[in-house]
Amino acid sequence: MGRGSGEGKGYLRAVEYPAETIGNEVERLSGQPLIPLSNLPPGARAVVIEIRAGRGLTRRLMEMGLLPGSEITVLSNSAGPLLVSVRGVTLSLGRGIASKVFVQLA
Amino acid sequence: MRRSSQGDEIVVALVANPNVGKSTLFNTLTGETAHVANWPGVTVGVNQGYVEHHGIRLKIVDLPGTYGLSVGAKQVAEAITGEFIIRHQPDVVVVLADATALERTLYMAVLVLELTGRVVLAVNMMDVAQKRAIHIDLDGLEGGLGVPVVGISALRGIGLGVLLDRILDVAQGRAGRRPLRVDYGPLEPYIAEVERLIRGCEALSGYPPRWAAVKLVEGDEGVVETLRRADPALLKRVLEVRGRAEGELRAAPEEMMVQARYSLVSKILEGKVKVTRLASLGLAERLDKIALHPVVGPFFSLLVLFSSFIAVFAVNTGSPVDMLLDYLGLHGAAELVGEYSLVSLISGLFDSLAGLIGGILLQSDSPGWLASLLSEGVVSGLGLVLSFLPLVFTVFLLLGILQDSGIMSRVAVILDRFFRRFGVSGRAVFPAVLGFGCNVPAILATRAMDDDRERIVTALAAPMIPCQARLIVTVALAASIAQTPAGQAAVLVGLYAVQVALYLLTALVMNRLIFKTSVAPDLLLEIPPYHTPSLKVAWWYARTNSLHFLKKAGTIIFGANLVFWVLLHLGPEGFVEGAEIPATSVGALLGRALEPIGTLFGLGDWRVMLALISGFIAREAVLTTLAAVTGVGDPLQAVSALGLTPAQALSLAILSMAYTPCAATLAVIKQEVRLVGLLIKQLVYQLTVAVVLAATVYWGAVILGMS
Numbered sequence: 001m002g003r004g005s006g007e008g009k010g011y012l013r014a015v016e017y018p019a020e021t022i023g024n025e026v027e028r029l030s031g032q033p034l035i036p037l038s039n040l041p042p043g044a045r046a047v048v049i050e051i052r053a054g055r056g057l058t059r060r061l062m063e064m065g066l067l068p069g070s071e072i073t074v075l076s077n078s079a080g081p082l083l084v085s086v087r088g089v090t091l092s093l094g095r096g097i098a099s100k101v102f103v104q105l106a
Numbered sequence: 107m108r109r110s111s112q113g114d115e116i117v118v119a120l121v122a123n124p125n126v127g128k129s130t131l132f133n134t135l136t137g138e139t140a141h142v143a144n145w146p147g148v149t150v151g152v153n154q155g156y157v158e159h160h161g162i163r164l165k166i167v168d169l170p171g172t173y174g175l176s177v178g179a180k181q182v183a184e185a186i187t188g189e190f191i192i193r194h195q196p197d198v199v200v201v202l203a204d205a206t207a208l209e210r211t212l213y214m215a216v217l218v219l220e221l222t223g224r225v226v227l228a229v230n231m232m233d234v235a236q237k238r239a240i241h242i243d244l245d246g247l248e249g250g251l252g253v254p255v256v257g258i259s260a261l262r263g264i265g266l267g268v269l270l271d272r273i274l275d276v277a278q279g280r281a282g283r284r285p286l287r288v289d290y291g292p293l294e295p296y297i298a299e300v301e302r303l304i305r306g307c308e309a310l311s312g313y314p315p316r317w318a319a320v321k322l323v324e325g326d327e328g329v330v331e332t333l334r335r336a337d338p339a340l341l342k343r344v345l346e347v348r349g350r351a352e353g354e355l356r357a358a359p360e361e362m363m364v365q366a367r368y369s370l371v372s373k374i375l376e377g378k379v380k381v382t383r384l385a386s387l388g389l390a391e392r393l394d395k396i397a398l399h400p401v402v403g404p405f406f407s408l409l410v411l412f413s414s415f416i417a418v419f420a421v422n423t424g425s426p427v428d429m430l431l432d433y434l435g436l437h438g439a440a441e442l443v444g445e446y447s448l449v450s451l452i453s454g455l456f457d458s459l460a461g462l463i464g465g466i467l468l469q470s471d472s473p474g475w476l477a478s479l480l481s482e483g484v485v486s487g488l489g490l491v492l493s494f495l496p497l498v499f500t501v502f503l504l505l506g507i508l509q510d511s512g513i514m515s516r517v518a519v520i521l522d523r524f525f526r527r528f529g530v531s532g533r534a535v536f537p538a539v540l541g542f543g544c545n546v547p548a549i550l551a552t553r554a555m556d557d558d559r560e561r562i563v564t565a566l567a568a569p570m571i572p573c574q575a576r577l578i579v580t581v582a583l584a585a586s587i588a589q590t591p592a593g594q595a596a597v598l599v600g601l602y603a604v605q606v607a608l609y610l611l612t613a614l615v616m617n618r619l620i621f622k623t624s625v626a627p628d629l630l631l632e633i634p635p636y637h638t639p640s641l642k643v644a645w646w647y648a649r650t651n652s653l654h655f656l657k658k659a660g661t662i663i664f665g666a667n668l669v670f671w672v673l674l675h676l677g678p679e680g681f682v683e684g685a686e687i688p689a690t691s692v693g694a695l696l697g698r699a700l701e702p703i704g705t706l707f708g709l710g711d712w713r714v715m716l717a718l719i720s721g722f723i724a725r726e727a728v729l730t731t732l733a734a735v736t737g738v739g740d741p742l743q744a745v746s747a748l749g750l751t752p753a754q755a756l757s758l759a760i761l762s763m764a765y766t767p768c769a770a771t772l773a774v775i776k777q778e779v780r781l782v783g784l785l786i787k788q789l790v791y792q793l794t795v796a797v798v799l800a801a802t803v804y805w806g807a808v809i810l811g812m813s
Binding site: 051055056057058059060061062063064065067068069076078079080081083086087088089090091092093094095096097 | 173174206207208209210213325327358360361364365368398400515518519520522523531532627628629630631632633634635
């Protein structure tokens with residue numbers, strides 16, 4: 001699953017950091033476990049808490065509207081890429097990417 | 107006017123996320139004046155066109171759809187957009203947003219506003235929003251953003267007059283604002299520190315200082331790279347600040363920045379968008395239930411793709427409709443369909459033109475070689491190039507429609523699972539389907555892939571898909587392989603199956619050989635809602651791509667045809683000609699020299715080898731050359747005149763299917779891949795595969811007693 005974790009260029013390594021960050025706190029419901037987006041069933045609604053991917057991919061996902069705090073709805077999740085509705089748009093995410101996006105059920 | 111205005115012209119740049127309708131707006135505004143233009147410092151040609159409003163000429167520049175804004179040498183959409191806005195300082199930047207996904211598409215507006223305040227926000231798809239009962243307070247939005255906001259429908263041409271009015275307002279200084287200063291909260295001290303550090307830095311002097319500092323703290327690759335090249339020591343100090351921000355705030359600065367921009371968007375949008383009732387998506391939703399169903403979806407996708415392309419190829423080449431009619435016993439109708447297809451009309455036209463010119467020249471005193479060169483070398487070469495054109499054009503027209511309607515991205519999603527096994531994503535389906543018609547548009551279609559590895563691998567594998575020309579050759583050979591129609595059909599289907607398998611395997615092999623990996627890139631794409639495709643956009647898309655093909659590949663096909671004329675008509679004794687291809691021509695000598703290789707797969711006959719060489723120009727030339735060397739007019743009879751055994755015919759059929767891509771295909775591969783080394787590897791690889799396959803099948807057949 002950790003594919004792409006080495007994506008960050010040497011000079012700018014993404015560091016692991018807690019979701020509660022200064023300046024852009026994402027409300028985290030206590031007691032709700034963090035689960036990868038790829039594990040959600042179709043129809044599930046959730047809030048993105050954290051993206052554990054390389055810098056380039058994280059930024060691209062965020063620019064496409066998928067960022068900590070975003071509310072998402074899983075439209076479909078079978079064997080292929082997932083379909084996710086976020087901010088009024090439908091995104092298709094490969095399973096590898098979806099497994100790097102961590103969410104809490106809403 | 108100041109800035110980049112040329113004379114009285116006002117330069118307007120169009121910026122938007124993909125799928126927001128930017129091409130539609132561009133085409134509706136500029137119409138027939140649209141063309142590809144090169145701007146200094148912008149690495150790819152961008153579309154531009156003109157529109158006149160209140161007697162003022164506006165030059166509209168259509169920048170590629172992008173989700174971000176950057177600079178730097180990398181040829182990506184976000185860099186092109188950023189470079190253009192910074193270097194060429196357009197008088198007005200029109201940011202196009204989507205009324206049905208306002209929050210996401212306004213993010214782009216914030217990115218642009220950080221650079222320049224000379225912005226007009228056009229909110230597109232107001233008609234769709236209205237249907238879905240989404241109400242947008244445009245005036246409130248204008249107040250929040252500080253720049254003109256106009257609601258439009260690019261597809262229906264609504265609101266464009268007002269949009270042009272507001273563009274003029276900004277261009278003439280009646281509206282607009284200073285660049286937007288996004289509050290990055292706890293990051294501000296670090297941004298200020300970087301701004302102080304880079305003050306006076308020559309390499310960054312072209313960029314607004316605050317913007318450059320934000321981008322550096324954000325870790326933008328383009329700006330970081332620019333500074334690295336100019337002043338690595340300074341970059342180190344800048345990155346030290348960034349590192350400190352990351353450590354002290356315990357967060358990645360770029361994430362905080364995207365967050366900050368999105369919170370600004372939410373703040374601006376607060377109370378400006380109201381949905382009065384829950385929209386029922388109806389048809390689109392029901393369609394997606396089928397198109398994206400895990401089991402039914404793939405079949406549905408293939409059905410849509412193949413029926414569309416069969417229609418296109420029937421118009422162009424007649425097949426497979428003519429073959430079907432033939433099979434049903436309607437031979438007359440079949441012939442008619444074949445004869446009146448675009449390709450045969452064009453080649454027929456050029457054949458008679460070539461004959462006419464040859465005849466005129468022969469009657470005059472000019473030497474025989476000149477008549478032959480002009481008619482066979484030049485005119486028929488032009489005909490060859492032009493006969494590809496309708497196919498290329500209509501395929502792109504269809505592709506444009508499929509893309510614009512939202513069908514394409516769904517097909518890519520649903521077939522992704524299957525293609526991943528071969529190290530490519532679902533996007534590899536488009537080149538494969540197009541390839542059955544002609545490999546040229548198939549390779550051009552790989553341009554839509556944004557993963558470089560996937561794009562190259564698919565372009566190199568695409569020639570394995572058997573095109574229509576190869577089908578024609580194989581059909582002619584089938585009669586020599588099997589006696590019964592059923593047997594011939596089985597041979598055809600078998601050969602097709604082998605080629606499709608080779609396409610997938612080649613993708614896998616190229617991934618392993620060139621990139622040492624077989625992990626498919628993960629799909630990440632936006633699925634646009636279904637909408638009525640704009641014919642204007644599709645038409646323009648097809649026109650641009652066809653012209654591009656004419657310029658680049660056309661010259662190579664034409665040149666190859668000339669070279670082949672030389673091969674057939676020049677020999678040690680000078681110019682030679684005759685009803686048959688002269689045995690003393692360079693081509694014949696070449697064919698003889700290749701006989702030993704031919705014996706490897708049972709085809710040690712110079713006539714066959716020469717035919718295979720000519721198949722490199724265009725695959726159907728295998729048949730015309732065979733007709734010429736045997737002196738028999740009809741290709742089918744020419745094949746039987748060769749007296750091939752079934753094993754030999756099978757070997758030749760496999761070779762004509764699989765050996766080197768034709769000149770046109772190679773030309774576009776070179777145009778798209780741009781690495782000659784890879785091109786040579788591809789050639790060697792495909793030749794080897796074809797020869798090994800043909801030899802194995804030939805000797806296998808001989809052992810089984812098929813000779």
